[in-house]
Amino acid sequence: MDAEVSEYGQALDYNPCIDCKLCVAACPVGAIAKDGAFDALACTTHNYREFMSGFTDWAQTVADSEDAADYRSRVTDSESASMWQSLSSPPGYKSGYCLAVCPAGEGVLGP
Numbered sequence: 134m135d136a137e138v139s140e141y142g143q144a145l146d147y148n149p150c151i152d153c154k155l156c157v158a159a160c161p162v163g164a165i166a167k168d169g170a171f172d173a174l175a176c177t178t179h180n181y182r183e184f185m186s187g188f189t190d191w192a193q194t195v196a197d198s199e200d201a202a203d204y205r206s207r208v209t210d211s212e213s214a215s216m217w218q219s220l221s222s223p224p225g226y227k228s229g230y231c232l233a234v235c236p237a238g239e240g241v242l243g244p
Contacts, residue, residue, distance in 0.1 A: 149237050156231035165231060191216050 150169065157165050164176035181187070191208070198204035 151237045153236065155234040155236065159230040159234045161230065188216070188219075 154167060157167055160176075162175045162179040164172045164179070166172070194207055195204060198207060
């Protein structure tokens with residue numbers, strides 16, 4: 134960024150959202166509501182639960198399970214797949230669905 138910042142904490146004088154709701158549709162956990170409300174905890178939990186704290190909880194569940202049937206009664210298939218995916222992908226692989234579909238970039242709103 135080559136622009137000099139002169140003031141901080143200024144509210145935008147326009148809404149960059151063009152109200153298409155693509156971000157609402159793309160969010161897998163409903164962190165963005167149709168009215169524009171944002172649930173930061175839902176977003177954070179979705180994106181980071183597999184990192185260290187979530188991983189240790191999951192590992193404990195694996196260790197505590199008597200067998201595969203017991204494990205499957207405790208953890209859904211999608212949760213297992215999500216955990217395994219997180220073990221093979223870099224941090225941040227889940228985040229950004231909302232940003233990826235947002236058309237309100239420089240080409241739409243201008244610089």
